[in-house]
Amino acid sequence: MPWIQLTVSAPEKHAPNIGDMLEGNGAMAVTYRDAQDNPIFEPPLGELVYWQETLVTGLFPADTNLAPVIKNLKKSSYFKDGFNYKTDQLEDKDWEREWMDNFHPIQFGKRLWVCPSWRDIPDPNAVNIMLDPGMAFGTGTHPTTALCLGWLDGQDLTAKTVVDFGCGSGILAIGALLLGAKRAVGIDIDKQALIASMENAERNGVAEQLEVYLPSNQPTLKADVVVANILAGPLQELADIITNYVAEGGELVMSGILERQIPAVQAAYEEQFEFSPAQVKDDWVMLHAKRRR
Known part of the structure; x- marks a missing residue:
């Protein structure tokens, strides 16, 4: 199905209201991005953060007459300093097919691969995670997940207990x-x-070895390895909970951290952990630490 998008430049404080207006005028989806292309890596917990100047984009079916939509927006008091917009036609593509064509098996370390179901497995003798990309949960393409997978690949995990804190997929x-x-x-x-x-565990033949929990009923246990691929804020706020999962002499791997956030995250754990040098990939960081006995 072909689409047309209307992008409006908006003051940050009015961005959500303008998004609501676009939806009220028939937009099938609304997205927000920085007019200066400055990403928000980590908003405060529970808070939706907008930029100083925001581009609000509404996606409409291609046969939509945008003139009434634009007229309605121009009447709004949100644009006291002028109304700037642009429209773009989006090519009619088989987006699912294009998405599938661009997702390939990915190798992490020496042994580990993540393979989508519609691709041939490059190395049948490798350790292959069969996992299809989804809308919300990790598939290994993000640097933080890649760092954690690469670390796991380099470990002897035989007979060990592992906690995946913020497990996603x-x-x-x-x-x-x-x-x-x-x-x-x-x-x-x-x-x-x-x-x-x-x-995903069922598909990979390990469902009997995996248990999953919400935080409200999380178990009491001590693990040999704890991996927490979340964000710097939660890593600091939940330091006591995460620490309690790590057995004495156990290992903690944390990611979802930017380089500038390393000192704050380490400070939340350094009393009980000895840190190795940080690993960095595309501005994202993985921290590895061993709990003191």
């Missing part, structure tokens, strides 16, 4: 089990993430 827990871990526990605030994790 379950990719890290599943990878750990396929690499030899005896038991994995996935914890996430999103029930859909827990469902996705178990479905």
Whole structure:
């Protein structure tokens, strides 16, 4: 189906209202991005942050007459300093096919691959995680997930217990089990993430070794390895909870951290952990630490 998009330049404080107006005028979807292309890496917990000048884009079916929409927006008091907009036609493509064509098996470290179902497995003798990309949960393409998978690939996980804190798709827990871990526990605030994790574990033949929990009923245990690929803010706020999962002499791997955030994250854990040098990929950081005995 062909589409047309209307992009409006808006003061940051009015961006959500203008987004609501676009939806009220028939937009099928609304997105927000910085007019200066400055990304927000980590808004405060529970807070939706906008930029000083925001581009609000509404997506409409291509046969939509945008003239009445633009007229309605111009009447709004939100544009006291002028109304700037542009329209673009989007090519009619088979987006699902294009998305599938561009997702290939990816290797992490020496042994580990993540392979989508519609591609041939490059190395049948490797450790292959069968995982299709989805809308919300990780598939290994993000640098933070890649860093964690690469670290797991380099470890001897035989008979170990692993906690995947913020499990998402379950990719890290599943990878750990396929690499030899005896038991994995996935914890996430999103029930859909827990469902996705178990479905992916079933597909990879490790469902009997994986347990998943919401934070409200998370278990009491001590793990040999804890992997927390979330964000710097939650890593600091949840430091006590995450630390309690790590056995004495156990290992903690944290990602979702920017280079400038390293000191703050380390400060939340350094009393009980000894840190290795940070690993960096595309401005994102993975921290590895061992809990003191």
